[in-house]
């Protein structure tokens with residue numbers, strides 16, 4: 001479990017944060033290097049296969065899903081050990097610290113708890 005002022009997070013493996021139809025996964029140069037190496041791809045091959053034309057986000061898979069999200073009894077990130085920094089820091093993004101954005105994130109993600117006194121199971 002991860003905890004910051006205002007809310008807590010424990011991943012429930014819903015996969016919701018990786019499968020938002022209008023979502024995008026921002027990716028940095030270091031993410032590209034790390035994931036490409038993990039997949040045994042050169043960076044150019046990784047970029048051409050997995051990055052959008054803008055070069056700063058992953059392509060969208062079917063229905064806007066992340067191309068690395070695998071379904072099953074529990075959703076699974078197939079690059080979890082080397083996932084992008086943006087994914088590692090979910091849901092502690094500056095834009096989600098409070099207000100409507102945090103409420104929307106909580107409706108999306110069952111792992112976010114706004115009540116710091118609630119015992120996580």
Ligand code: SF4
Nearest residue numbers: 018066068069077087
């Ligand atoms: S890289 Fe992994 S953690 Fe990040 S959105 Fe895709 S499936 Fe989810």
